[in-house]
Amino acid sequence: MVIVYESKTGFTKKYAEMLAEKTGLKTLPTSEISKVNQDAEIIFLGWLKAGKIQGLNKVRKYNLIAVCGSGTARRAEPSTEAVIARNKLEGIPFFYLRGGCLPLKEIKGMDKVLLSMFLWILKSRRDKDEETEEAIEIIENGFDGVKEENLEPVLQWLKTR
Ligand SMILES: Cc1cc2nc3c(=O)[nH]c(=O)nc-3n(C[C@H](O)[C@H](O)[C@H](O)COP(=O)(O)O)c2cc1C
CATH class of the missing domain: 3.40.50.360 (Flavodoxin domain)
Structure with missing residues (x-):
């Protein structure tokens, strides 16, 4: 194995x-x-x-x-x-x-484009629950x-x- x-x-x-x-x-x-x-x-x-x-x-x-x-x-x-x-x-x-x-600023290429789009979608949500807020924080600052x-x-x- x-x-x-x-x-x-x-x-x-x-x-x-x-x-x-x-x-x-x-x-x-x-x-x-x-x-x-x-x-x-x-x-x-x-x-x-x-x-x-x-x-x-x-x-x-x-x-x-x-x-x-x-x-x-x-x-x-x-x-x-x-x-x-x-x-x-x-x-x-x-x-x-x-x-x-990694924090978004350290991600490169197409992955950065995709993740930036995802971040934008999360940030556009009107009623952000705790998990959405956490996801935004993680993408911006790394985790x-x-x-x-x-x-x-x-x-x-x-x-x-
Ligand atoms: C472009 C992109 C898309 C991602 N999509 C998902 C996803 O659909 N679901 C998820 O849980 N994590 C997603 N992630 C997060 C990665 O899967 C996660 O950071 C992973 O632990 C990275 O593993 P690695 O360091 O071995 O490359 C995504 C990350 C990037 C950059």
């Missing part, structure tokens, strides 16, 4: 390394997927972009046994069910991990939600196998 991850700004990588430390499994980025044996079981961790788990397509043809998606929201956005459907994960255990993000305890459901699931 091996842990494979796709991470752009490092938060998902931190989870992959934490999980490797806790389980003794090897971890490697999707860029090195060719080193993985086709039969080897893979736990995949990828970051969420507009509900799509980045890098997932690179590991699809491998022996994928579980998928973790990291995002900045408290819960999977737009919802766990939507993420499972949008990423065609029916039948594969899915775990949401709260990751983090690190990576915690060992968030991996607990993954570790519990691994124990049952």
Whole structure:
């Protein structure tokens, strides 16, 4: 069994390394997927972009046994069910991990454009609830939600196998 991850700004990588430390499994980025044996079981961790788990397509043809998606929201956005459907994960255990993000001014390219649009949508909401206010703050100032305890459901699931 091996842990494979796709991470752009490092938060998902931190989870992959934490999980490797806790389980003794090897971890490697999707860029090195060719080193993985086709039969080897893979736990995949990828970051969420507009509900799509980045890098997932690179590991699809491998022996994928579980998928973790990291995002900045408290819960999977737009919802766990939507993420499972949008990423065609029916039948594969899915775990949401709260990751983090850099302050908007440190994000570059198309990601910055997309996130700026999202920020504008959030700010245009008339009745902003607590989660909306939090999302605005996180995008503008950055946030690190990576915690060992968030991996607990993954570790519990691994124990049952
Ligand atoms: C363009 C863009 C779109 C994003 N879309 C989502 C999303 O749909 N859901 C979510 O929870 N997080 C979303 N995020 C937040 C990232 O998934 C989150 O910051 C993740 O932990 C980053 O992981 P990384 O540091 O490994 O790249 C988005 C971030 C960017 C830059």
